[in-house]
Amino acid sequence: MQPGEPAKLLRIHISESDRIQGKPLYEAIVARCRELKIAGATVFRGLEGYGGSAEMHKAHLAHHDRPILITIVDTEENLSRLIPAVEDMLDTGLLALSDVRVTRIQKKGGAYGRERS
Structure with missing residues (x-):
């Protein structure tokens, strides 16, 4: 995936x-x-x-059922291979797919918030 290349954002709730x-x-x-x-x-x-169930999920000391969001950005071709696999894993949940424009790619070896030496 290169900057400017058409990409998709998959959100899994x-x-x-x-x-x-x-x-x-x-x-x-x-x-x-x-x-x-x-x-x-x-x-x-x-x-x-x-x-969809209208059941509230929230952080609580004795309750570990917080909402989870997984975000994935890649090409439509690559995500089209992933989506059926994810759908097979889900009993409940939401998948939302949208268009995005990638403007920067993190180089290998770099990490968010760290300076490169």
């Missing part, structure tokens, strides 16, 4: 309590992204939210 084969669903999705050599994926934990 799930719950922290969602599991597949005993492990967190978000970990399984990110692992599948790596297997398919998807450009990158980031997982965010939300403070509060609800979806």
Whole structure:
């Protein structure tokens, strides 16, 4: 993926309590992204939210069911290989796909917020 190349943003909304084969669903999705050599994926934990079930998910000391958002940016071709795999993993959740314009690519070896030597 190069700057200016057409790209897609896939947002996956799930719950922290969602599991597949005993492990967190978000970990399984990110692992599948790596297997398919998807450009990158980031997982965010939300403070509060609800979806189609209207059940509130929020951070609480004794309750670990916060909303999870996974964001993935790559080409439409690459995401078209990922989406069916993710759909097979989900019992509930939301996938949202939108067009984006990539303006900068992080070079290998660099990381967010770190200076390169």
